[in-house]
Amino acid sequence: xxxxxxxxxxxxxxxxxxxxxxxxxxxxxxxxxxxxxxxxxxxxxxxxxxxxxxxxxxxxxxxxxxxxxxxxxxxxxxxxxxxxxxxxxxxxxxxxxxxxxxxxxxxxxx
Amino acid sequence: xxxxxxxxxxxxxxxxxxxxxxxxxxxxxxxxxxxxxxxxxxxxxxxxxxxxxxxxxxxxxxxxxxxxxxxxxxxxxxxxxxxxxxxxxxxxxxxxxxxxxxxxxxxxxxxx
Numbered sequence: 001x002x003x004x005x006x007x008x009x010x011x012x013x014x015x016x017x018x019x020x021x022x023x024x025x026x027x028x029x030x031x032x033x034x035x036x037x038x039x040x041x042x043x044x045x046x047x048x049x050x051x052x053x054x055x056x057x058x059x060x061x062x063x064x065x066x067x068x069x070x071x072x073x074x075x076x077x078x079x080x081x082x083x084x085x086x087x088x089x090x091x092x093x094x095x096x097x098x099x100x101x102x103x104x105x106x107x108x109x110x
Numbered sequence: 111x112x113x114x115x116x117x118x119x120x121x122x123x124x125x126x127x128x129x130x131x132x133x134x135x136x137x138x139x140x141x142x143x144x145x146x147x148x149x150x151x152x153x154x155x156x157x158x159x160x161x162x163x164x165x166x167x168x169x170x171x172x173x174x175x176x177x178x179x180x181x182x183x184x185x186x187x188x189x190x191x192x193x194x195x196x197x198x199x200x201x202x203x204x205x206x207x208x209x210x211x212x213x214x215x216x217x218x219x220x221x222x
Binding site for chain 2: 040097
């Protein structure tokens with residue numbers, strides 16, 4: 001069983017829709033990260049969370065430590081949001097490795 | 111804005127050959143990482159480096175792999191004798207306080 005599970009694997013939405021991607025983890029963590037991987041392969045860090053909620057533009061990330069669950073929300077989705085969204089966790093102290101989920105392929109149609 | 115750079119962007123090599131993948135982390139960062147992603151699979155951790163030594167390595171990082179920080183700016187991953195299954199995208203990442211990791215654009219390695 002993967003330590004980090006994401007759902008759904010694939011998601012297709014129409015422009016303007018509200019999108020939610022979920023991440024569950026089965027291990028103790030010090031932080032959870034949401035990353036975006038572009039079609040060319042590059043990876044960009046979106047959020048790092050250890051509790052609560054963070055917002056950046058149209059993106060919102062939440063985490064529930066007790067339930068070992070995090071969500072990434074995209075409001076007013078746009079075709080340029082099309083990418084793979086990856087959940088990853090730090091299991092140890094600062095500087096420790098990231099353990100990655102499988103990723104969610106998001107396609108936003110105009 | 112500072113960024114992590116990697117060279118080459120693509121490398122094709124013959125099985126058994128040595129390859130060196132190069133990374134220039136963000137200049138004031140202290141933690142360095144190598145990850146890889148086999149086509150169609152999730153990203154996997156290889157090794158982390160802090161204070162001029164390996165701080166953590168995965169079971170993938172066997173004796174065929176080594177890392178070096180030969181000077182104050184470069185961080186290299188060497189694969190001594192490449193195998194077909196080493197074909198993957200290799201990402202370097204760095205962080206300052208061990209928090210947010212900044213990824214390079216990756217090197218796509220193809221072993222024939």
